[in-house]
């Protein structure tokens with residue numbers, strides 16, 4: 001059987017893609033650290049979820065979608081300076097670099113929960129499903145925390 005030179009070149013160029021796929025799907029390759037949802041006063045219908053997405057794998061991965069049964073709509077957002085004001089904008093995707101991490105944090109990238117179905121109390125766990133570029137997904141529970149609480153460990157660290 002004869003394989004043309006061009007067919008061989010196609011095979012060789014596919015090899016890196018195949019080996020990346022063998023390393024596992026995106027959801028299994030990523031770790032989600034310190035997820036939390038910001039507590040909001042009763043009557044406030046929207047809030048945001050934050051977390052650190054760690055990617056120890058050799059391939060870049062991308063968060064393409066988030067969903068939660070706690071909200072009518074879940075969107076990926078970022079904050080931007082527009083005419084001196086901070087505005088939130090939806091983003092199509094959030095990249096997590098190979099051997100790196102991406103932080104979703106106040107004032108930056110976040111998962112926006114729009115139209116909360118039930119009031120969220122501090123200590124509640126909000127289920128979130130994160131979906132990645134290959135269609136794989138991860139289910140996490142993000143505890144509800146008050147603003148500022150997440151700063152405490154950092155201050156403790158500075159005092160050492």
Ligand SMILES: [Cu+2]
Pocket residue numbers: 048077078088089110111112
């Ligand atoms: Cu937002």
